């Protein structure tokens with residue numbers, strides 16, 4: 145456990161090649177064809193997907209445009225091949241840090257392109273983007289787009305207020321804990337406080353009639369959500385669970401067997417490093433993975449298969 149925590153701090157110093165090998169489970173691959181292959185497999189297992197085109201350090205408007213184009217291509221393939229996947233977009237990947245309007249234009253084009261064939265989830269990034277992201281969502285809804293949803297993070301103290309402020313829109317929300325470590329003034333640091341905020345936000349969203357993607361691998365929260373859903377008589381189509389590709393797949397399989405909808409967040413692209421680091425930093429057994437990888441490289445004949 146101590147070793148795991150120490151390694152999390154050291155991860156940025158781990159060679160990229162090692163990070164890549166041990167994070168393969170979290171990424172579909174570099175190309176759209178890789179994402180299509182994974183989505184087809186997931187659909188075959190009775191799971192839905194949402195695809196994320198990796199790319200966070202956008203330097204100019206052309207790069208943001210290229211990411212938007214990659215999403216368009218993904219939507220077109222899913223439509224053509226009748227695959228059950230929507231898309232998840234990061235505002236910074238669509239140019240938010242270059243300017244609100246750059247992002248807004250790219251996002252609205254995507255949502256328009258997706259209309260009639262797909263749904264666009266706006267991911268939530270660090271707290272410096274929360275206001276702009278919610279504004280983007282509100283403006284798209286005000287412009288008449290209803291194939292769009294957003295994410296709220298239980299880690300943030302403001303989240304229940306955000307649920308209340310958005311209630312009149314009956315928003316389609318993905319609720320997660322939130323990956324970004326925020327300042328203690330604005331975010332809960334205590335594990336149980338984040339859980340409690342998650343449950344409260346979920347209850348208020350369901351009270352308001354929202355469709356919720358319950359995005360967690362935390363068994364306690366999965367149980368709470370199932371219990372609440374049963375109490376309210378929510379059926380299979382009324383909500384969904386969401387998990388990340390490569391994280392606790394057996395738990396996801398069990399949800400599917402129980403008859404729940406499960407959507408798997410499926411990232412692909414050449415810009416895999418930042419996303420992989422975040423996933424590895426959350427992996428409670430990271431030391432074991434790094435050690436196994438190192439062992440496999442040092443001992444001839446071992447190929448690191450996992």
Ligand SMILES: Cc1cc2nc3c(=O)[nH]c(=O)nc-3n(C[C@H](O)[C@H](O)[C@H](O)COP(=O)(O)OP(=O)(O)OC[C@H]3O[C@@H](n4cnc5c(N)ncnc54)[C@H](O)[C@@H]3O)c2cc1C
Pocket residue numbers: 266267268269295297318320321322323324359360361362363386387388391392407408409422423424426427428
């Ligand atoms: C579909 C989906 C979409 C998301 N979208 C966003 C978003 O838009 N913005 C945002 O800030 N965050 C997002 N997240 C990330 C989320 O906020 C959490 O960081 C992440 O899901 C871990 O939290 P948890 O609820 O699973 O609870 P945790 O307490 O972190 O994890 C519960 C258990 O799951 C297992 N686990 C969790 N992560 C890993 C891992 N990487 N490798 C191996 N085991 C692991 C461990 O056994 C752990 O004990 C998303 C998560 C999901 C599932």
